Amino acid sequence: EAGVAQSPRYKIIEKRQSVAFWCNPISGHATLYWYQQILGQGPKLLIQFQNNGVVDDSQLPKDRFSAERLKGVDSTLKIQPAKLEDSAVYLCASSFSLMQQFFGPGTRLTVL
Amino acid sequence: GIQVEQSPPDLILQEGANSTLRCNFSDSVNNLQWFHQNPWGQLINLFYIPSGTKQNGRLSATTVATERYSLLYISSSQTTDSGVYFCAVSGGGADGLTFGKGTHLIIQP
Numbered sequence: 001e002a003g004v005a006q007s008p009r010y011k012i013i014e015k016r017q018s019v020a021f022w023c024n025p026i027s028g029h030a031t032l033y034w035y036q037q038i039l040g041q042g043p044k045l046l047i048q049f050q051n052n053g054v055v056d057d058s059q060l061p062k063d064r065f066s067a068e069r070l071k072g073v074d075s076t077l078k079i080q081p082a083k084l085e086d087s088a089v090y091l092c093a094s095s096f097s098l099m100q101q102f103f104g105p106g107t108r109l110t111v112l
Numbered sequence: 113g114i115q116v117e118q119s120p121p122d123l124i125l126q127e128g129a130n131s132t133l134r135c136n137f138s139d140s141v142n143n144l145q146w147f148h149q150n151p152w153g154q155l156i157n158l159f160y161i162p163s164g165t166k167q168n169g170r171l172s173a174t175t176v177a178t179e180r181y182s183l184l185y186i187s188s189s190q191t192t193d194s195g196v197y198f199c200a201v202s203g204g205g206a207d208g209l210t211f212g213k214g215t216h217l218i219i220q221p
Contacts, residue, residue: 033208042116042198042211043155056208089153098207100145100160106153 004104012110018080021107025094035091087111114139118212133184133215135199143202150195189219
């Protein structure tokens with residue numbers, strides 16, 4: 001069984017530019033999560049989807065971050081415009097029936 | 113929201129030693145997972161254990177939900193066990209995981 005796929009693995013941009021990350025969850029997993037992990041800290045939840053609906057986006061900085069999951073499978077997370085403090089690893093996770101979550105390899109973003 | 117505290121923050125051991133990592137949480141949970149984050153940043157699932165005891169090879173975990181803590185045991189440590197170990201929980205109607213700050217484990221040969 002294939003795991004959670006993410007791309008790109010690394011991205012370097014300058015502040016005020018835009019960037020997008022892609023996630024393909026494990027087949028059959030209805031729930032998809034995006035987390036942000038700043039160096040030296042544990043991951044922090046940004047947004048949770050159940051199929052293609054948003055369940056929890058209370059910690060998503062909505063003035064610059066957006067996410068979508070149009071067909072209930074793949075998801076895209078966008079940052080526009082990026083700030084220096086957005087430098088982090090962005091992790092996508094998926095789960096079946098709101099139980100054990102499985103994480104992808106992450107996208108490491110550096111904002112200069 | 114739920115608070116998660118992990119201890120110790122850092123642990124340095126010799127190969128072959130045993131260790132116990134602790135996770136305390138502030139409220140009732142319906143999900144508790146232990147992860148190992150390897151040097152490449154990949155979060156590897158170790159246990160899904162909201163209650164009870166599980167074992168997988170040299171690793172075992174126990175969660176005492178009524179007392180709001182979980183323990184991860186690593187026996188006969190190997191250098192490949194090095195990395196950061198995270199405890200993560202969810203509860204109170206939320207499904208997204210709240211992570212602790214992790215325990216940074218270094219196993220020396």
